[in-house]
Every structure is written in structure tokens, then in C-alpha cells.
Amino acid sequence: xxxxxxxxxxxxxxxxxxxxxxxxxxxxxxxxxxxxxxxxxxxxxxxxxxxxxxxxxxxxxxxxxxxxxxxxxxxxxxxxxxxxxxxxxxxxxxxxxxxxxxxxxxxxxxxxxxxxxxxxxxxxxxxxxxxxxxxxxxxxxxxxxxxxxxxxxxxxxxxxxxxxxxxxxxxxxxxxxxxxxxxxxxxxxxxxxxxxxxxxxxxxxxxxxxxxxxxxxxxxxxxxxxxxxxxxxxxxxxxxxxxxxxxxxxxxxxxxxxxxxxxxxxxxxxx
Numbered sequence: 180x181x182x183x184x185x186x187x188x189x190x191x192x193x194x195x196x197x198x199x200x201x202x203x204x205x206x207x208x209x210x211x212x213x214x215x216x217x218x219x220x221x222x223x224x225x226x227x228x229x230x231x232x233x234x235x236x237x238x239x240x241x242x243x244x245x246x247x248x249x250x251x252x253x254x255x256x257x258x259x260x261x262x263x264x265x266x267x268x269x270x271x272x273x274x275x276x277x278x279x280x281x282x283x284x285x286x287x288x289x290x291x292x293x294x295x296x297x298x299x300x301x302x303x304x305x306x307x308x309x310x311x312x313x314x315x316x317x318x319x320x321x322x323x324x325x326x327x328x329x330x331x332x333x334x335x336x337x338x339x340x341x342x343x344x345x346x347x348x349x350x351x352x353x354x355x356x357x358x359x360x361x362x363x364x365x366x367x368x369x370x371x372x373x374x375x376x377x378x379x380x381x382x383x384x385x386x387x388x389x390x391x392x393x394x395x396x397x398x399x400x401x402x403x404x405x406x407x408x409x410x411x412x413x414x415x416x417x418x419x420x421x422x423x424x425x426x427x428x429x430x431x432x433x434x435x436x437x438x439x440x441x442x443x444x445x446x447x448x449x450x
Contacts, residue, residue, distance in 0.1 A: 187241070193215070194248075195415065197215045197216060199212070206343075207291060207391045212391065213248045221388045225386045225388055226389065231373055232383075233267045233371050233373045233378055234372070234380050235263040235267050235285055235370065236258070236369075236370070236372060237263070237379075238370045240255035240366070240368075241364040243319060243364040243365075244365075246361045247305075247357055247362075247429060249355050254365075257355075258310075259351060259377075262343075262344050263347060264347065265345045268370050269340060271283045272371050272372075277316070278328075279368060280329055280330055281337070283370060284328055284368050284370055285345055286312070286313040287311065287312055287366065288310070288365070288366050289305065289309055289311070290311075291305050291362065292362040293357035293360065303358070304351060304355075305355040306350065306353055307354060308350035309354075310344045310346075310354075312344055312346060313366075314345075314415060315334075341445075348368045361402060364415050408410075
């Protein structure tokens with residue numbers, strides 16, 4: 180109790196008053212209103228989206244050949260930041276002691292050689308669509324029977340796996356640049372993690388919230404005062420209503436179009 184106001188949280192009242200309204204949603208963005216909470220809980224949701232929702236990301240990179248100008252460490256870092264299009268619910272977390280298997284590791288391969296054909300230069304850019312998924316597990320090292328993974332079965336048989344398989348979310352991300360004669364051959368092993376361990380596991384590019392304003396007219400505003408109020412408010416909060424007999428009233432516009440016009444929202448997550 181503070182200043183005569185009871186600020187205690189009761190779970191029954193919270194569940195009763197909480198309301199989530201999805202405004203728009205696609206593969207890359209979701210925008211929604213959360214009604215019945217204060218800023219602290221909205222900020223907690225924002226932090227959960229950034230740091231605690233698991234995804235798959237490349238953790239280890241085994242490089243067989245890299246004659247590009249990009250150092251091995253920088254190349255591995257760039258691969259780790261590539262967004263992997265895979266449902267993390269299909270995979271288990273992998274500990275340091277566990278062997279890489281079909282339930283905790285996704286293996287990708289890049290094998291690109293830049294060549295010259297006449298005046299054309301082929302494979303001058305290594306892009307994310309050249310990162311091929313290996314559902315049977317690692318193919319390295321090539322000269323022994325011992326592999327970096329121990330897959331018991333193909334990942335193609337995983338229940339719930341989409342028909343198109345596993346790939347990078349965006350096919351046109353440039354990983355490296357090559358000149359004729361240069362080559363990159365490597366494997367990237369992706370595991371399950373969350374953004375509080377490393378930013379590469381964060382599922383959202385950004386997540387933000389903003390308080391939804393509430394404007395109430397305490398009395399009717401008519402005539403010249405109504406026109407003056409509309410003109411002095413540049414964001415279009417108010418509008419004019421013609422009530423006949425050469426008289427006008429000021430009314431409140433819908434808050435939703437106002438916020439959309441300003442390009443802001445209560446809570447937005449961009450994948």
C-alpha cells in the first residue's frame with residue numbers, strides 16, 4: 180500500500196485482466212498489444228524474447244581449406260551469426276561432454292572454389308545458399324573412419340521436420356569474397372542455445388515496447404476551439420465532426436491508426 184493505492188499483484192486478477200491482441204504477424208515480424216500490465220512486465224517480455232527463447236546457431240567450425248583473405252576466426256564468427264531455419268524444439272541441448280548426434284547437432288558444409296572462365300569469374304562471392312545441410316552427419320575428416328559426429332540415423336527422419344529440410348533463413352547473405360584460385364572448404368556444426376549465452380542465438384533482431392497513450396476529452400469542445408485544437412495537434416489525434424447548423428465538434432481519433440502512421444507499436448519483435 181502506497182499513497183492509498185494497493186499495488187500488490189494477485190495472480191487471479193492478473194490472469195483476468197491480461198489481454199493480448201495480435202495486430203500483425205508474418206515470418207519476420209509480429210506486432211501485438213498487451214493490455215492489463217505495467218511497464219515492468221512488458222520489459223520482462225522484451226528481455227525474454229531477446230535472451231531466453233532458444234534457437235539453433237553454428238557453434239563449431241572445422242576448416243579444411245581457407246585461402247581467402249578472411250582469417251579463419253573471422254570466417255567462423257560470420258558463420259555463427261547466420262540465422263538457421265530450423266525448429267529448435269526438434270533438438271536437444273548439447274553439453275561439452277556429449278557427442279554430436281542427430282538429436283543435438285546440425286551439420287552444414289561449404290565447398291566453394293573460385294575459378295575464371297574466359298572473362299567471367301565464377302563463385303566470386305560465397306553466399307549462405309552455398310551452405311549445404313548434411314542430414315547424415317559430418318563428412319570430416321576425409322581420410323579416416325572417425326568422424327566429428329556420431330549420427331545413428333538421418334535427420335531427414337526427424338518427426339516434424341519440414342519437407343524442404345534445414346537451411347539458412349536468407350539465401351543471399353555474403354559470407355566471403357574470393358578471387359580466382361582461392362577456395363573455402365569447411366563444416367559448421369550448429370547446436371541449440373539462447374541469447375543470454377551469445378547474441379548469435381537471439382531469435383530477434385530487435386524487440387521493443389512503448390506505452391499506449393490514453394487521451395480523454397473531459398468536456399465537449401465546439402466551434403472555433405475545436406478547429407484550433409485539431410490544428411495545434413500535428414499527430415492527428417483529434418478530428419472534426421460536423422453536427423449541422425454550422426457547428427462542429429472535436430472528437431478523438433482511433434489510437435491504432437495514429438500509432439501505425441508514426442511507425443511505432445506497443446510491442447514489436449523482428450526476427
